[in-house]
Amino acid sequence: MVGGGIYIALGVVVSLSGKWASLSFLIAGIAAAITAYSYAKLSNKYQSSGGAFKFLEEMQHESLAGSLSWLLIIGYTLTIALYIFAFGHYVAFAFDGGDMLTRILAIGVGIGLTGLNLLGLGKMTAVEVVIVSANLTILLILGVFGLTRWDSLELSTGLEPKTPAYALIGAAVIFVSYEGFQLLTYEYEKIKNASKSFVPILVSAAIFVVTTYIVVALGATMLAGALKAVEQKQVALTIAAQNAWGITGLVILTIAAGFATAAAINSTLFSTGELTFKIARDKELPGWFEHRNAKDVPSRGIVLIGLLATLLAVTGGLSSIVEAASLIFLITFGVVNWLALKNTHTIKWLQWVALVIIGIIGIVLVVRLALVNPIPLLVLLIMSILVLLARPFLLDRYR
Amino acid sequence: MRVLTLLLFLFALPAWCQADSQLHWVNVTENPNPLKVTYCKKQQCDHVQMQPQTVHKPVLLDAGRYKFTVESQGQELDSFEYIVGRDKYYALLFFGLAAQSVKKSFLSQVMDALGGNEMISKARFQMRHRMIDLEPHSPDQPASIRFANLAAGSSAIQMDIDNGMKYKKFSALPYMKISDSKKMQPFTGSYKIRFDNAVTECAAGKIQVKGGENILFIASSISINTCGVLTVRNSR
Numbered sequence A: 001m002v003g004g005g006i007y008i009a010l011g012v013v014v015s016l017s018g019k020w021a022s023l024s025f026l027i028a029g030i031a032a033a034i035t036a037y038s039y040a041k042l043s044n045k046y047q048s049s050g051g052a053f054k055f056l057e058e059m060q061h062e063s064l065a066g067s068l069s070w071l072l073i074i075g076y077t078l079t080i081a082l083y084i085f086a087f088g089h090y091v092a093f094a095f096d097g098g099d100m101l102t103r104i105l106a107i108g109v110g111i112g113l114t115g116l117n118l119l120g121l122g123k124m125t126a127v128e129v130v131i132v133s134a135n136l137t138i139l140l141i142l143g144v145f146g147l148t149r150w151d152s153l154e155l156s157t158g159l160e161p162k163t164p165a166y167a168l169i170g171a172a173v174i175f176v177s178y179e180g181f182q183l184l185t186y187e188y189e190k191i192k193n194a195s196k197s198f199v200p201i202l203v204s205a206a207i208f209v210v211t212t213y214i215v216v217a218l219g220a221t222m223l224a225g226a227l228k229a230v231e232q233k234q235v236a237l238t239i240a241a242q243n244a245w246g247i248t249g250l251v252i253l254t255i256a257a258g259f260a261t262a263a264a265i266n267s268t269l270f271s272t273g274e275l276t277f278k279i280a281r282d283k284e285l286p287g288w289f290e291h292r293n294a295k296d297v298p299s300r301g302i303v304l305i306g307l308l309a310t311l312l313a314v315t316g317g318l319s320s321i322v323e324a325a326s327l328i329f330l331i332t333f334g335v336v337n338w339l340a341l342k343n344t345h346t347i348k349w350l351q352w353v354a355l356v357i358i359g360i361i362g363i364v365l366v367v368r369l370a371l372v373n374p375i376p377l378l379v380l381l382i383m384s385i386l387v388l389l390a391r392p393f394l395l396d397r398y399r
Numbered sequence B: 001m002r003v004l005t006l007l008l009f010l011f012a013l014p015a016w017c018q019a020d021s022q023l024h025w026v027n028v029t030e031n032p033n034p035l036k037v038t039y040c041k042k043q044q045c046d047h048v049q050m051q052p053q054t055v056h057k058p059v060l061l062d063a064g065r066y067k068f069t070v071e072s073q074g075q076e077l078d079s080f081e082y083i084v085g086r087d088k089y090y091a092l093l094f095f096g097l098a099a100q101s102v103k104k105s106f107l108s109q110v111m112d113a114l115g116g117n118e119m120i121s122k123a124r125f126q127m128r129h130r131m132i133d134l135e136p137h138s139p140d141q142p143a144s145i146r147f148a149n150l151a152a153g154s155s156a157i158q159m160d161i162d163n164g165m166k167y168k169k170f171s172a173l174p175y176m177k178i179s180d181s182k183k184m185q186p187f188t189g190s191y192k193i194r195f196d197n198a199v200t201e202c203a204a205g206k207i208q209v210k211g212g213e214n215i216l217f218i219a220s221s222i223s224i225n226t227c228g229v230l231t232v233r234n235s236r
Helices: A005-046 A051-058 A062-094 A099-118 A125-148 A166-173 A180-190 A194-224 A226-231 A233-281 A299-315 A318-343 A348-372 A374-398 B002-016 B106-118
Strands: B021-029 B035-041 B044-050 B054-061 B064-072 B075-084 B089-096 B128-133 B143-149 B157-162 B167-173 B182-184 B187-195 B203-209 B214-223 B226-234
Touching: A005 A051, A005 A062, A005 A166, A005 A180, A005 A194, A005 A226, A005 A233, A005 A318, A005 A348, A051 A062, A051 A180, A051 A233, A051 A318, A062 A099, A062 A233, A062 A299, A062 A318, A062 A374, A099 A233, A099 A299, A125 A194, A125 A233, A166 A318, A166 A348, A166 B106, A180 A194, A180 A233, A194 A226, A194 A233, A226 A233, A226 B128, A233 A299, A318 A348, A318 A374, A348 A374, A348 B106, B021 B035, B021 B044, B021 B214, B021 B226, B035 B089, B044 B054, B054 B226, B075 B128, B089 B214, B089 B226, B143 B157, B143 B167, B157 B214, B167 B182, B187 B214, B187 B226, B203 B226
Parallel strands: B021 B089, B143 B214
Antiparallel strands: B021 B054, B035 B044, B035 B064, B064 B075, B089 B128, B143 B182, B157 B167, B157 B187, B187 B203, B214 B226
C-alpha cells in the first residue's frame, strides 16, 4: 500500500496547499480509510475477489459494472504511468541525467517490467514484502528525522501564504496516492479467515498509510524546505534526504524510490492484468483479453496496459497524469461508498462523511482541471463517453 | 532530566536562530519606468527601486511573513505576500507587462487559487511575480544552472551551453516557464539562445562558471531577431 504514490505526491501537494500539505493528506486519507472499510464490508458480504466490478455485478448492475471496470483499468494505467514517471525522474536525478536519460529509464522500466510480468514474475510476494518494508522504514526514518528539525516556517518558506481551504485542492489532486489498498480486495479469496480479518486488516493498513504520509509530508518538507520541494517536485524526497544526510541520503533514497516504484509498477500491472482477464471472462471486455500465455499470465491485457502506461509516462506531464488518475479513483471510491451505504450493515454516517469529502474534493478537482488544465479532463470525458456509448457496441462485435 | 532538557534545547535551537535570508531582485517587466517595491514585516517597511531589465543587489531579511507592494510612477500595480525562512537564498522575479494595476477578476483569482504554482491565467501577460530558490552550494561542488523564459510575448526559447568539451541543452521553454537545473563542473565557455527551431541564435555570450554557483539565465525581452538576457547568480 505504501508504494510509489508519496514519491510524486509531496511536491505537487506542497505547491497547491503550502503549509497545509499534511492536512491535504489527512482529508484525502479520511475518505480513503472509510472507503477501505466499505471495500472490506462489501467483500465480506459477497465473499469474492474482484472489487467494485464484482460488487456491482453481484447486485445485478452488469452494465454499470462493465463501465466502471473500464474506467478503473484507465485509472490503473494512469497510476502505472505515474510510477514509471517517478522511477525515471528519481533514478535520472541521481545520475544528473537530463530529459533523455529520464525517458530512457522510464521506457526501460516500463518495458522491462511488462516483460517480467509476461514471464510469470508479476507476483513476487516475498520480494515485494522486503521492498515495501525497507521502503517504509526509510520513509519513516526520513519523516521522523525531519520532525526532529521542526521549524514551522519551513512548511511554507518561499511560498505565498495560503489558508487551510487550499488543503482541499491538494487533497483532490493527490487522491491517487491512496489507490493502493483496493488492490488487496482482488486477493480476498486468498486471505485466511477473511470474513473476520479483512475489515481490521484493510482499515488498519489504510490508517497506517495515512499516518505515514502525514509524517513523511511534514518531515520531508522540514528537510527540503517548501520552495525546493515545489521547484523540484519530481524528486522532492531525494532533495529532503540529500539535505539531511548528503550524498548518502541521495543514494539511499534513490535506491528506495527505484525499488518502491518498480515494485508498485510490477504489482499494479499484475493486478490490472488479472482484472482485465476476469472482466473479459465475465464478458464485459472483448474476448481478446481472455487469453493466458504459456506461463498462465493474462498476456494481452498486461502488454497493452504496460505499453500504454509507458507511452503516457514519457509524453504526459506530472500534473496531468496525477489529476486524471485522482479523478478516476474519486469516482470509484464514491461509487463503492454509495454501494456500501445501500447494501451493507455498516456505520452509515462514516460513508456519508466519505461521500461528502469525495463530493467536495471531486468538484474542486473538476473545476481546477476545467480552468487550469483542461486537456486531461477533455480526454477523460471523451473516454467516459466512449466507455458508456461504445462499450456495448464493441462487446457485441468482439465478445 | 537535564540531558533531556539539553536535547530538546539542541533540537529546537535552529528554530530560535535568527539567521537572515538573502533576497535577490530581478525586474524583467516590459516597462520603461523603474519599479518601486516596498516590503513590510508587520509595521517595519523598507523598499527597493529597480530599473527595468536589471538585477538589483540582494537585501537581507529576517524570517517571517512579508507583504510586498509594487508601484510604478506612484501607481500601485500589485501587492502580495511571501513567507521568508531562516538562512535561505531567494530571487524574486518580476515579469510581464507592468503598465497598469493588476486587477484580478473573480475568475482570475479562482484560477490562481486552483492553479497553485503552475497558474495559467487568461491575463498571463499582466505583471507577475515568482520566488525562486537561489541557494549556492559549496565551491567544491558542481554549479547549478537553470534557464527561464520571461520574455513577454515570446514563443518558446531554448538555450545551449558550451563548456568547451560538450553542449548542455535546455529544451525549448514557453513563456513563464523555468527549466530544471543542470549540474556543471566549473568552466569558461559560451551560451547561445534561440527561438525554438530557429537556425540562428537571438543572443549569445561568454560565461565563466565557478564551483557551487547557482545561476539562472533569463531570456528577459525580445525584439526583432534579438533576445535580452540577464543572469542572476549566487555563490559562496
